[in-house]
Amino acid sequence: MENTKQPVQPCPNATILVVDDDKNILQVLEARLAFAKYKTLTARSAEEAVEVLASQPVDLVVSDVKMPGMGGVGLLREVLAQWPQVPVILLTAYGSIPDAVSTIRSGAADYLTKPFDGHQLLEKIAGLLGKAADKAPAKARQGKSALSDQLWGGKSPVMREFYGLMERVAPTDVAVLILGESGTGKELIARILHDQGPRAKGPFVIVDCGSTQPTLLESELFGHVKGSFTHAVRDKKGLMEEADGGTLVLDEIGNISPEMQTRLLRFLQERTIRRVGDTRAIPVNCRVIAATNADLPALVKKGEFREDLYFRLKVVTLRVPPLRERKEDIPLLTERFLEAFSQAQNRPKVTASPETLRVLMAHSWPGNVRELKHALESGVVFCRGQVLEPCDIQLEQVQALPTPTPAPAPAAAPVEAAAPAGADSLSLEDNEHQAILRALERTAWVKKTAADLLGISRRAIHYKIKKYNIQIPGKDQDE
Numbered sequence: 001m002e003n004t005k006q007p008v009q010p011c012p013n014a015t016i017l018v019v020d021d022d023k024n025i026l027q028v029l030e031a032r033l034a035f036a037k038y039k040t041l042t043a044r045s046a047e048e049a050v051e052v053l054a055s056q057p058v059d060l061v062v063s064d065v066k067m068p069g070m071g072g073v074g075l076l077r078e079v080l081a082q083w084p085q086v087p088v089i090l091l092t093a094y095g096s097i098p099d100a101v102s103t104i105r106s107g108a109a110d111y112l113t114k115p116f117d118g119h120q121l122l123e124k125i126a127g128l129l130g131k132a133a134d135k136a137p138a139k140a141r142q143g144k145s146a147l148s149d150q151l152w153g154g155k156s157p158v159m160r161e162f163y164g165l166m167e168r169v170a171p172t173d174v175a176v177l178i179l180g181e182s183g184t185g186k187e188l189i190a191r192i193l194h195d196q197g198p199r200a201k202g203p204f205v206i207v208d209c210g211s212t213q214p215t216l217l218e219s220e221l222f223g224h225v226k227g228s229f230t231h232a233v234r235d236k237k238g239l240m241e242e243a244d245g246g247t248l249v250l251d252e253i254g255n256i257s258p259e260m261q262t263r264l265l266r267f268l269q270e271r272t273i274r275r276v277g278d279t280r281a282i283p284v285n286c287r288v289i290a291a292t293n294a295d296l297p298a299l300v301k302k303g304e305f306r307e308d309l310y311f312r313l314k315v316v317t318l319r320v321p322p323l324r325e326r327k328e329d330i331p332l333l334t335e336r337f338l339e340a341f342s343q344a345q346n347r348p349k350v351t352a353s354p355e356t357l358r359v360l361m362a363h364s365w366p367g368n369v370r371e372l373k374h375a376l377e378s379g380v381v382f383c384r385g386q387v388l389e390p391c392d393i394q395l396e397q398v399q400a401l402p403t404p405t406p407a408p409a410p411a412a413a414p415v416e417a418a419a420p421a422g423a424d425s426l427s428l429e430d431n432e433h434q435a436i437l438r439a440l441e442r443t444a445w446v447k448k449t450a451a452d453l454l455g456i457s458r459r460a461i462h463y464k465i466k467k468y469n470i471q472i473p474g475k476d477q478d479e
């Protein structure tokens, strides 16, 4: 970028994080950026900057190189690894451009030597933010592609009807409740509703209510103010505020506590939020999509889910049919997944043999489209030629769950044996379920130890316990 004297067009409302151990330089930078209508955050060290980045969205970082601790180059590495979309401008002392900076110049980052020209800095900032903004319309255009390009396999009558509903619901702004078994595509559907809706250019924020610890969920969703609890070292925006102008997806909504249900209901009625520890009401304008694999109407009947909240969320309800009720979609889904995985694995397109298709059609798919997707992904790995044979997908003896609704006319005799889920199952999901149960039993139901034993995070084990509806005796020993 050359230092031309053209007027700089700042990107209003962008948030810039400036990092310098010298308080005076921070003040000068802050004043300049504020004058150009940027929102400015400051940090006195790279470590503090990482904290800020982790707690709120930042559009660009301006950082000094020479600071005690991990310094500007360490910060840049951290940003490239964790927030690759955030450009970093490094400030270096005149005549001392370290090697690291010159190599990094080839990436997204830029640099300026001190003492720097303020105009030049603003120009670089506007340039980098402009580049980021240029990418957005392409993404939005992508979102407008035909529904069938994103949600594959719409041949079955149930899915044709479903597409029709989605097409009518997407352009509106109403709250949508997506119900369906695990792996049926609820998250994908929420994303498509956003992409095809009036808020496509706004943020798309998913909150996983199921795997977020209840005590954290409130501050995750609503944010908090500094000092509102022990670890609240600074003000933090919640995910609801992040979703302002866009879509908020409340995933696994069936799992939220009665207190959170009440807070959510209040938000849906008033459309304002209060950060934890704050009295100010902040307006938030977003579309709300809720999703769950729980039987929400049954939870309402049992008194475990507030009926008034249920009615607010389900202005429109989309029920995603399980894959076993739309087996006509399997051939097209298979073709699309095989094409995608062949491409991803850099090999000529693999197609399924007629025998393989018969096997796929006969399976009951308790894990729905996700299970099919995973089976085909590993199938492409195992497949030696360009034709996927039944031996590549290892489904022959699988029957994990009973099929409540018989499949409409499978193309061949079912190949599933009526064996119960358990040790003999080849299904990844069954095996995962069993492994988690065994680990929990072996560790006296202490989730943290079981997670260590399995080599997964605590967050992951919480999620899986919910997913497989594993009942913990005497509950929550490790919390």
Ligand SMILES: Nc1ncnc2c1ncn2[C@@H]1O[C@H](COP(=O)(O)OP(=O)(O)OP(=O)(O)O)[C@@H](O)[C@H]1O
Binding pocket: 150, 151, 152, 153, 180, 181, 182, 183, 184, 185, 186, 187, 188, 189, 292, 293, 369, 370, 373
């Ligand atoms: N019709 C479809 N076309 C293409 N991909 C699909 C389709 N349905 C689901 N998938 C893919 O299957 C996987 C599982 O879908 P998704 O995560 O949306 O399911 P879910 O219903 O949210 O499951 P869970 O309840 O377990 O969270 C994803 O990788 C998704 O992209």
Ligand SMILES: [Mg+2]
Binding pocket: 186, 187, 251
């Ligand atoms: Mg999901």
